[in-house]
Amino acid sequence: MSFSSEPSPRTTGTVSSYFSSSIPPDSPSLPSQRSYSQASQAYDEDEFEDHFEAPSNYSPSVSSSRPSVTLTTTSTAISRPSTPSGRRSRRGATPSILGQSESNDIICAVSESRGITPTVGIANVNLSLGEVTLSQICDNQSYVKTIHKLQLASPSRIVFMPSACAPNRPSTLFSLVEKLVPEAETACHERSAWSESAGIEYMEHLALDGDIGSLKVATQGKYYAVCCLSAAMKYIDHQFDVTFSLQSLRIGYQPSEDTMMIAIPAMQSLEVMRNLMSAKSKECLFGLLNHTLTPMGTRVLRNNMLQPSIDFNGVIRVRYDALEEMVSREEMFREIRKALKLFHDVERTLTKLITIRPATGISAAEEQITHILMIKSFLESVPEIYQALYPAECNLLVKIRNLCCPETTVPILLMIKKVIEADVTYMKSPLDLRNQRAFAVKSGISGMLDVARQTYKELTEYIGQYSTGVGEEHRVAVALKFDNRRMYWLRIPTADLDLESVSQHFINVIWKKKHIECQTLDLVKLNRRVADTSNEVMLRSDEIILKLVRDLRKEISPLFRVCESIALLDMIASFGQVTTTRDYVRPLIEETLALKSARHPILDKKMASEYVPNDYYATEQYRFHFVTGCNMSGKSTYIRSVALLQIMAQIGCFVPAEFAAFPIIHNIFARISIQDSIEANLSSFGVEMREMAFILKNVDSRSLAIIDELGRGTSNRDGMAIAMAISEALIDTGASIWFATHFIEMVRVLADRPGVLNLHLASNTSIDEGGMPQLNMLYKATAGTVDDEHHYGIVLARAMGMPSSFIEVAETVANDLRRRRESNQQNSESHKEIHRQKLMLNLYEALKQAAKSSNPEALLGYLRRLREDYLERLQEIEEM
Structure with missing residues (x-):
């Protein structure tokens, strides 16, 4: 193996090998010198391969040859070799x-x-x-x-x-x-x-x-x-x-x-990183939270959302503290956001600085100078962050401020300014950047470099005068433009331009709607001379820059740490932006999930005041939640919200709710979509069973799973049987499960199992002027199961315009099935015994929770209320 602190030798050759000649004797005389202004601003393959589904746009190549692949980190493109x-x-x-x-x-x-x-x-x-x-x-x-x-x-x-x-x-x-x-x-x-x-x-x-x-x-x-x-x-x-x-x-x-593992299907169906309908849409959790101002901050946010932390004391809590202080100090928050706008993607620049490649030539020299200018601009912007964080008191913000202190950045900046002009900076315009690179190195360091730059300056000034002369000769307004491919070229309006003179005097003509883009033969010659002179400037500057690069590599560790601290600050400031605009609250981290008036984060932004908030509660006593309700009542939105809010809480962001407490979750699973898989030759039910097999194999007591409409892809009887079997298995895992279903019979059978809580999304029916029932969605989660005697599906079908003859037959069949079900119900005594057992188990779990209390006075009141509630419920059971 080889390690190196020195760059590979760059082949420079002689000046004549890069430049054809100096200014020819017969060229027009150059203007006299004037002041120069610098530029402006464990899977079984058959069982689980569908869980890790390949991208839908993937099409395997039938060619056996290996196409070349380009590494983008090089100064010039490096083609990946074909290897056996x-x-x-x-x-x-x-x-x-x-x-x-x-x-x-x-x-x-x-x-x-x-x-x-x-x-x-x-x-x-x-x-x-x-x-x-x-x-x-x-x-x-x-x-x-x-x-x-x-x-x-x-x-x-x-x-x-x-x-x-x-x-x-x-x-x-x-x-x-x-x-x-x-x-x-x-x-x-x-x-x-x-x-x-x-x-x-x-x-x-x-x-x-x-x-x-x-x-x-x-x-x-x-x-x-x-x-x-x-x-x-x-x-x-x-x-x-x-x-x-x-x-x-x-x-x-x-x-x-x-870190938390979010299963790939869960990430897809919950729209964590992208919208299901449109990849360009920002209506996803990442689009909601991404208000970062730097590319580094965007990367940190993306990485944290893909793998949220499970370390409360070391990561989550300190981010909460930083975010709380940031949003409570409006002036500091505004100054931080303002300072973050000054930064480029320095992380990539530093990586190119430490990468030693056998790149040679003008492009490598130009890129090296550009990197130095970007690092200089970065170091000049860091004091703004330090000043903005001056009032900070929480540990994380203080640590970031200390990493950005002048004692760290100023010595490195002074090292650069010994070689680079103080007023030279990184620019995005091609011409501005070209001029900045040409005059980056201080004058006086190299006599030959100073001579080459003087020639370059005079040539560029002469080109400006030449374009003015072309305008005066043809009596038109000529604008001098520059790009990296054509170099200098002319833009001339076509309104007053003589078309005959175009063919006689101009070359490389591109016709636009109201103007032409063109050059002249003299301008092409001048471009060539400018390019030759610029190349000589770059090569002579590069000899000086290489030594500076070697010195900067010794300081790469503090530079990377400053870069990482700014990226983390940008992510927290992004959280602050969405927190202040959407009225979020700081969550607590407890063993219990308790949310009051919580909102689906994406729909909350889209629907604003129209969105109906809901409450959530999950403990060891109530860890399996059946969610029922009629179609379009909001079941899917309700169960997805809890997973999205859990992700937000564990990346250190506040959440949309009046009160929020979360446990630490290690895995999130979801079974939501009802799409088939043509590539795997599977129906929607086949995909459903494979994904549920994956969940059952990996779910544990530290997991959260979202399951929507399980078993609907096959017959009603088989689907309910499978859903019931899977539900019982999930109950035994102790995981936090949110299970939306239309199988009311299954919900009633499993309602007596320990840990099960039945919820339904409320709705009501009313009679319109024609005597027909109308369905009104309340979108509010309520205890108990949905009352299927109202036949919500039939009411909804009528509202959608189904013919009345079909509706009447459907009502007759539904009523007949309900009467048969009621006649087959168990006797009341057996029902009472089941309810008594569940009541005793709930009392046992409540006493276990009470034993953890450290407040004797509150505990005494709680036990009194618990006893009263127990006696009241027992009386209700006896009266059934």
Whole structure:
């Protein structure tokens, strides 16, 4: 392996090799010098592959050749070589269910132990952001956690050991990755690259200064994760000829148990990252919360929403404190948002600075200078953040302020200003940026550079005078324009332009509606001379810039930490923006889920005052919620709200409610959609059963599951039987379940099971002037089951315009079925016994909760009310 703190030698050659000649003797005389103004502003493959469904737009290539893939982090495009180690090339977009993400080059190495419970090591190396994430997962034979981790990472290439991707007998994990992560290209690397000692050596040489000790402690005993780091780095060096400067990479270990797992179907059906109807729509949870002002902040928000934290004391609570202080201090909040608007995507710039590539030529020199200008602009903007955070008192904001203190940033900025002009900054306009790069290095450092810049300045001034002369000659208003492809060109209105003169004097003519874009032969010659002179300026500047880059690489650790702190601040400020505009409240983290007047976050923004809020309550005593109601009563919205609010609470955001308390949830599952899967040759019921099999295999007492209309894809009798069997299994898991259904009989049968709470979305019927019943939705959750004697479905069918003859027959059948059901009900004594047992179990659970109280006076009053309630309910049972 090789580590380097020096850049690869850049081939500059002689000046004559880049420039054809200086200004020819016969060229028009140049104007005299004047003041120059600088530029302006464990799955079984058959059982679970549908759960990790491939993107709908994925179409496997029938070609056996490997197309080239471009790494975007280089100064010039580097084509990925065709290698025999890759099994196949499959380049696609990031799965649409994860929303729009940036184009990142992520190389992932995966290795596993063999056994009943395999241990999987993962190393994700983000070449675009200079970040390495190590994980070691204790998975099962289905590789649930591993596949989920890879899907969220969206790697461009996944590297395996040769034994895992053997053509005749590939491993189960490799086969699953090929099927379920189709946007990634698979490859293998030689067995000798997977070395623990080499991985430790990479950590010692490449990790940021100050991180090495904690990183070694975190990865101690994580053999497979460390081996994957070695393989990933050697693969990158071998395939792309890319190395990194010493102590420059952000290497971190991420335990798989530290974040919530949101199942991919849940992320899709709950519209966490994107809207189901339109990928460009902002009507999703990410679109609601994304008010970030920097690309770094957007990335942090996206990563947190994909994997919310489960660490209350270390992460969630400190974010609550920071957000509360931010929204309570209006002036500080406004200044923070104002300061954040000044920042570019410096995270990518710093990564390019530490990446050592064999790039040569003018484009590499220009890009290097651009990077320095962006870092200079970034450092000049940091004091604004420091000043805005001056009044902060909470721990997180104070820590961010300390990271952005002048003692950290000013010495680095002074180092840059020793070489770069103080008033030169990064600009977005092509011409402005070109001029800024040309005059970036201070005068007096290199005599030859000063001479080349003087020539460049005189040429650009002469081009301005030349364009004025063209306008005077043709008596038209000429505007001088510039772009990187054509360089200088002329825009001339066609209103007063003689068309004959166009063909005689102008070349490269592009006709527009009201003007032409063109050049002249003299202007093309001048462009060439300007380009030659600019190239000489760039090359001579680059000799000076390279030394500055070497010095800046030694300061990369504090720069990355400042960048990360600003990204986190941007995310919290984004939460503050939505909190102040939508009237959110700070949640409590308790063992009980209790929400008062909670609102669906997306619909709350869309419907504003029209939305009807609802209450939620879930404890160990009431953890399985049956939600019934007529069609269009709001059942789906009600159950989805609780999952979305749980995600918001665990990423550190306030929630739309009058009061909110949440437990810490480790997994979120959802079974909502009723779509079939043509690719997998499955009906909607088949997809439903596979997804429920996945949930049953992975749900536990720390999970939350949303299930909507289970069993509706088959016959009514079979569907209810399956739904009842699955419900009983879910009740036994102790998970928090929100189950919307139309199977009223099932709800009544399971109502006596411990932990079950029946709710229904209220509605009422009224009689219109014609004597017909009308259905009015109240959208309010109420205890008990929906009263099916009103035949809400029939009333709704009448409201939708069904013929009265059909409605009459439907009512006759429904009434007959109801009479038969009532005649087959159990005797009243058996019903009483069941209710007595449930009442005793509820009393037992309530006493268990009361035993945890630390307030004797409140406890005494609670016990009195509990006794009165128990006697009252017992009397009601005896009178049944």
